[in-house]
């Protein structure tokens with residue numbers, strides 16, 4: 001035989017729901033051998049959800065988002081009798097979701113899983129799109145998998161117990177969707193600021209569903225992160241390095257990264273100064289600290305960026321509000337342009 005071809009492309013479908021109470025989670029837990037992965041904060045805030053369940057509690061901090069935690073979970077899954085016919089459900093923020101997806105992908109070569117994101121950021125971003133994983137030393141989300149959950153339940157009722165900085169972190173990602181092209185979100189941000197800051201249920205629901213739609217549309221077009229999906233990285237290349245070095249929530253670092261990318265867009269003559277001013281005004285009107293100062297350590301982290309090709313990175317710039325473009329840029333030039 002000289003030549004053989006075969007295809008293993010897994011066609012998976014994820015259903016997204018917006019209400020936990022109307023969802024089929026309790027049915028899955030009742031009928032399947034299900035393990036829940038969550039964190040102390042969630043168990044304390046919503047004890048009834050976790051009562052009498054096979055529960056694995058993890059430390060959902062960035063420093064514990066690592067392979068050691070994955071190993072511990074695997075040992076607990078084994079102890080709980082979880083097998084290939086079982087189900088794993090992650091209930092928590094982006095860290096719990098990223099870890100649940102990864103561990104479900106590798107445990108016994110794959111177990112079905114579902115996600116119940118409970119932060120604004122996880123509902124609108126982290127839980128959607130099938131990217132899972134953990135950090136490796138200083139490198140964020142460096143080890144992981146692409147695997148979509150069977151279901152996602154993005155219920156905004158969980159947001160009432162979310163600490164303020166985490167809420168603002170999620171809002172940062174929502175602003176990103178506006179800046180890369182969702183005009184409905186942009187209009188809501190401009191006209192409903194008080195409701196957004198007051199966590200008005202209807203306004204949040206609208207922002208969550210619009211954000212989910214935006215991400216789903218982009219991810220469907222580019223499931224393997226090869227082309228258009230890069231625009232979701234607006235603010236993230238620099239943001240990731242700030243997040244790690246300043247130890248601030250993801251979305252707050254992304255806001256600083258978006259401001260830096262906006263400045264770079266102006267310096268390259270791609271974005272008009274008045275548009276950049278409008279962006280900065282939008283960010284500061286929500287009370288964000290948009291300052292940034294990059295040094296050698298950020299430079300080193302950018303050199304380890306997963307999206308790096310030799311000494312270049314595909315960097316997301318703006319031509320206009322709502323019009324992102326991707327440009328391959330030398331890492332050194334990116335850092336220089338932030339000065």
Ligand SMILES: NC(=O)c1ccc[n+]([C@@H]2O[C@H](COP(=O)([O-])OP(=O)(O)OC[C@H]3O[C@@H](n4cnc5c(N)ncnc54)[C@H](O)[C@@H]3O)[C@@H](O)[C@H]2O)c1
Pocket residue numbers: 039041042045060061062065092093094095096098118119120121122125126127128129130131132140141158159160161162163166169170249250251
């Ligand atoms: N996979 C992806 O595509 C993707 C996208 C964006 C971000 N991420 C990852 O997501 C992570 C950040 O996630 P995050 O912003 O959701 O934060 P998080 O998971 O770090 O959670 C933040 C804190 O909020 C607590 N919390 C969660 N829900 C709560 C609730 N309803 N009430 C009270 N407290 C609650 C958690 O216990 C934690 O202390 C990062 O590790 C980032 O890399 C992944």
